[in-house]
Each structure stands twice: as C-alpha cells, then as structure tokens.
Amino acid sequence: MDEPALIGRRVQQLRTQLGLTQRQLAEPAYTPAYVSTLESGKVRPSDAALRHLAERLGTTTEELATGRPARLLTELRLGLTDAQRALATGEADEAAVRYRTLLTEAELHHLDEERAEALLGLGDCALETGELTDAVRHFEASERLLAAEPLPRRARAIRGRAVAHILAGELRYACYVLESAIDELGTSGLADPEALVLLYAAIIGPYLDMGAQARAARAAELALALAPQVSDPALVAGMHRQVARTFLAEGRLADADASLAKAQSIYRQLRLRTDLAHCHWMRGYVYAQEDQLDAAERELRTARDMLAAKRAVLFTAQVEVELADVLRRLGRHAEAMTLLAPLTELGDQHGAVHAGGAHRLLGLIREERGEIEAAEEHYVTALGLLERSGASGDLADLCRLLGDLLRRAGRVEAAMDAYRTGLGHRAAPGTTTLGPAPLLPRI
Template sequence: MDEPAAIGRRVQRLRAERALTQRQLAEPVYTPAYISTLESGRVRPSEAALRFLAERLGTSYEELATGRPAHLATELRLALTDAQRALATGAADEAAVLFRGLLTDAEQLGLEPERAEALLGLGDCCLESGELADAIRHFEGAERLLAHEPLPRRARALRGRAVAHLLAGELRYACYLLESAIDELNASGLGDPEALVLLYAAAIGPYMDMGAHARAAHAAELALALAPQVQDPALVAGMHRQVARTFLAKGRMADADASLAKAQAVYRQLRLRTDLAHCHWMRGYVQAQRGELEAAEAQLRTARDMLAAKRAALYTAQVEVELADVLRRLGRYDEATGLLSALLELGEHHGAVHAGGAHRLLGLIAEERGDAEAAEEHYVRALALLERSGASGDLADLCRLLGDLLRRGGRTEAALDAYRTGLGHRAVPGTTTLGPAPAAPAGTPGAPPEAG
C-alpha cells in the first residue's frame, strides 16, 4: 500500500473525475470529515475503508491502494504460468530469459509475490542447467521475499535450495534444510499436505545416498499417506518417482516399476519432458538391477537424449554415469570409458557424488582389464569425493572394492584399513551425520526411525 498522501491524492482525483462531493462519497458508512482527512493524507485508511471507497469510485482496491491497475498483476501471473510451461516443455535457458524479463516487470510494479515466483522459476532453470550456485542464490532470494508468509508458501523455495545443495554433493545440509522445514510445519500446526509431500519426497534422495534407508522408507510411507489430500498431479507423480527408490532398496522391483509407471503416465499427459526423462532414467536403473541390460541401455539413452535436447547439462551427465555402468556390464569398455572421461573433463561442478561414481566405474573397468594401479588410483579419488559429500552407502561399497583390490595385491594391512573404513560407514548409517529424525505429522502412525 502506498503512503497516505499518495492514496489521498488518488481518492481526490477519482472523486473529482466522477463529480462526487465528499459527502456523496462517504455516506452511508463514513463522514465527509473522514474523507477530507483521508484526502489530505493525514490518516492511513484501513483495508475496509479502501474497499468501500474503491467500489464507490468504480475502481479496484489494488489500484486505489497502490496506483497499479489490477489487470497488470493478473497479466504477469499468466505470463509466469506460460514461463513455467516453457521450462517444462522446452529448454531451461530459453525459459530463463522469460523469467528474467518477468522478474524485472514484477520489480518495477512492486509485486513481491510475483517476484518470488520469477525467482523460483529462475532457480528451477539453474537446477536443470547445472548452475547450482545461481540456483541457490535465486531460491534464497525467493525465501527472503516470502519471509513474512506462512511456511507452506515457502516450501518450494526451501525444497529448491535443498535440491541444489544435494546436487552439489552437500547431502548433510540438504537433509538439515528439509528436516528443519518438516519439523517447523508439524510443530506449528501448519501441516499442509502439499508442502509436506513436497518436502518428504525431496528428502528421500539424500537419505538414500547417505545410507539412511529406513529413514527414507519412512519418509516415503508418510508421503504416500498424505498423497490422497494433494490436488497437484505433478507433485504426486514426483513423489511416486522418489518412492520408487525406496522400493528398489528393498528389492521390490515390481512395486518400483509400478510407481514409475504411475509417474510416467502423469508426465506424458502434462507434457513435462524433464520429469518424463527422469522416469526413463529410473526405469533404466530398475532394468539394470534386474540384469535386463539391453532394455536398460535403451531407457537410459532415451533419458539422456531427452535431457540433452533440453540442454539440462547436470542431469544429462548424471544419466551418463548410469549408462556407462550398463555399457561396462555389457563389456563395452571403450564406450563406457569415453562417456566417463568426457564427464570428468567438465570438472566436478556436476556434484561430488556423481564425480565419485564416475571414478568408481573407471576403477572397475581398469580392474576388469587387469590394470590394478589405475583401478586403485580411481578408487582413491572416488573415496575422497564421496567422503566430502557424506554418501555413506556408496562409501561402504567403495571401501569393499578397494580392500578387495589391495588384498589380491598382497597388501593385507592396507586392505584391512580400507575394510575398517567401510565398516565405519556401514555400521550405523544416518546416525553419525543426521540429527533426530523429523516428527511425523499429526494423524500418522509412529515417528521416523533414527538410522538406516
């Protein structure tokens, strides 16, 4: 709302244009003296007073309070929806151009909710393109603009920031952000189902990467319990995509495939190409776990091509790690090595977890080719990357691979050190790196377990 003097001048101008006296404008609710005081800028009118005067003057409350025609905000919101659609169906850099223009418009009009939406859109664009520092900056900007709003309104910004930290390999901090928001929602009585499903689903990924499988499974159970109260089909589909990871960890391949099929159907209907590509990616992973390597290769190549077409560089690189593993298992070492080497040449801005995964695969390829020295070098580099990120489950497996390699080379003491390191990560996954598990929302059974 503008300052009282600006509002007073606006009321006076509109009243004069309509040839109304102060008495005619005021009655029957207010007095002419009140209108005189208001027009002189000596009183700040209440919302009720402005709505009454707006109706008498034939204008909108928003225009009377701010001087902005109401249709400008409406048009900007429609344009933001179009930009979101462009991000879902086109390329992130093209959508970013739209969001930047809309951010400028919203700033000029002083529309803070629309500024926040534009920043959220820019953050999502940066997640796709792999510009994680910029993504964090945009999401933090949206959070600042929404600081006075209830937590459910800030959930998207919090979730976006957590995902950016996750992709950067900062698993512990991603968990902290998500768990803090979940606890705040439940403690405040603002247990909005959509916000909770968004946050629980986002927490599954870092939980799995840290080896906290029981906590991930419980987050999945809570999200599934809340899903019938969620109206957004894309949000429910995203939840099913994450829940599939917990089914995979339990060996429930059919359930994982069913969850992915549900998500895929929604994404096709809504033409959400990045999310649809993620489903192809996950289905390829499921097929690889079943040993259906040719089918897995086809799914992963489809995912990679879809993401590359959208210039989603970060996700494309991550799919290539999975594809390289399938090619390795098919004995196509040169193709796998080419993919992984190209990925690592781009640097580690794709995230420590995935760079570590690339070195792990290069180590396996070197070991299977009989080059123990190169294998050890890649395993050690992978170990350093994964220790930095806190990916406990992957660390334990990597320590086993390194220990086996050292033992076969006759380096028993070094092998024992590697095994001990792995056991330390496998012993109580989750409890040494995560705080207390977030409380369950009211009406759901039990609380999440402490460890994986």
C-alpha cells in the same frame, strides 16, 4: 493501500487529465471540500469513496489505491503459469527469461507474493541448467520474502534449496534442511499434506545415498500414506518416482517398476518432459538391475538425450554414469570410457558425486582389463570425491572394491585399511550422520 498523500496526488493527476473540477468529481455523493482535503493527502478515502472516485475517473479502485495498472495481478499470475509450463516442457532458458521479466514487474509494484513465485521459478531454472549457486540465491530470496508466511507456504523454496545442495554433493546439509522443516511442520501443528509429501519425497534420495535405508523407507511410507490427500498430480507423480528408489534399495524391482509406471503416466498426461526423462532414467536403472541390459541402454539413452537437450548438465551427468555402467556390463569398454572421461572433470565444480561415480567405473573397467595400478588410482580418486559429498553407502562399496583389489595384489595390510575405512562409513540402520546442525556449505 498507499499512503493518503500518494492517493491524493493520483486523484488530482487523473482529475486534471480529464479536465474535471473538484465539484464535478465530488458530486453528487461528496463535496468539493472533501475532494480538496483528499487531494492534499490529509484524509484516507473510505472504500465507498474510492469506488465513487474510480468510477468518475475511469479507473479501478485497486489502481487508484495502489497505483497498480488494472489487471496487473491477473496478467502477472498468468505469466507465471506460462513460464512454469515452459520450464516443465523443457524450455529452461525461455522460462528463465520470462521469470526475470515477471520478477522486474513484480518488484516495480512491490508485489511480494508474485516476486517470491518468480524467484522460485528462477531457482528451478537454475537447477535444470546446473547453476547451483544461482539456484540457492533465488530460493533463499524467495524464503526471505515469505518469512512471515506459514511454513507450508515456504516448503517449495526450502525443498529447492535442499535439492541444490544435494546436486552439489552436500548430502548431510540437505538432510538437515529437510528434516528441520519436517520437524517444524510436526511441532507447529501445520502438518500440511502437500508440504509434507514434497519434503518427504525430496529427502528419500539423500537418505539412500548416505546409506540410511530405514529412514528412506519410512519417509516413503509416510509419503504414500499422505498421497490421497494431495490434489497436485505432478506432486503425486514425483512422490511415486522417489518411492520407487526405496523399492529398488529393498530389491522390490516389480514394485519399483509399478511406481515408475504410475509416475510416467501422469507426466505424459501433463506433458512434463523433464520429469518424464527422470522416469526413463529410473526405468533404465530397474532394467539394469534385472540384467535386461539392452532395454536399460534404450531407456537411459532416451533420458540422456531429453535432459541434454534441456542443458540439464548435472542430471545428464548422473544418467551418463548409469549408462556407462550398462555399457561396461555389455563389454563395450571403449564406449563407456569415452562417456566417462568428461565427467571426471566435474569434481572441481559441483559434481563431486558424479565425478566420483565416473572414477569408480573407470576403476572397474581398468581392473577388468588387468590394469591394476590405473584401477587403484581411479578408486582412490573416487574415494576422495565421495568423502567430500558424504555419500556413505557408495563409500562403503568403493572401499570394498579397493580392498579386494589390494588383497588380490598381495597387499594385505593396505587391503585391511581399505576395509576398515569402509566399515567406518557404514551408517547405522535407520540413522543419518546428522548430529548438530552443520555449517552452511559454500556452493
């Protein structure tokens, strides 16, 4: 409710517009003197008085008490739902326009909860289009608005901010953000199942990229145990999609495919095109692991086309790295190199992991074609990019490739250095390289 002076001024304006005297407004329940005192801002009206005045003035108690138009909250919430649906079905630009309009309206009427929701939506749109600096800004603004709320209410903003850092290659910091939130949920007694599943699912990917497979498996196990308590089908589907990654890391390809099939079925029912594209992507990866390369190519091309149509730049880049590897294995080197060339430019922006993956594949192709010097150059470039991102598992594999290349070329001492570097990047089973909280990276 606004201050008495604002309410009084609002009552006076509406009364004057309707041509009513203070006596006509007051009777039969109140006196003209009471209305005069109220309009001068000297008294705060009771709920009963607000109902009487609103009825006589042809408005609602909410509009009289707050100045918000009738049905504003309902219309804003419906608008947020529509914007979310537009984003889910692949219209990120249209959704962003809607969210900005809703944010302006919510700010005008000081509706913090709706402002926070609109900012979350804008953050998700920015993730889709690869605008990671904007994504972090929106998620942080949403967190600030919800600072007084319980942690489960802030979980989506925290998860969104962590995903932005993952896409920027800041894996260690993303793990720190997610682990801190999970620990706080546990120690605060606010172990909300939906919030925990959201955070556990988000942390699986960076754990695997950092080589912490035991931690990824544990997060997947905990998420699966909590899933029956989660009512949001999209959240359950996302959890199954991430759990599939742990099955892949363990070589359990049939289990991975089964998890992806569950996720894909839910996404189809909900018509969530972005998430469906991610399922095509992961099933392509599963097929590639089973050497079903033609099927893998079909799935990955479907995923790439769906993501590219939505201008999801960084997600598209990830799929193109996987697709290029399939093309390489099919012996179609020229096609793979054409696909990879633009991805090497991502290293100067937010795609160090993807650029590193592109250089690694180009190194493999060059090595297979007998172009040893060019292969070494690509491997070394990839090494620098992956070191920046903290992708320990990929670094260890890359150091092995470089060491093998140098050893075959007779450069044994240099090969030994490469192998030692790779050993240094192997994470101990079940751990991350977190240590103390790292400084906030600049996205």
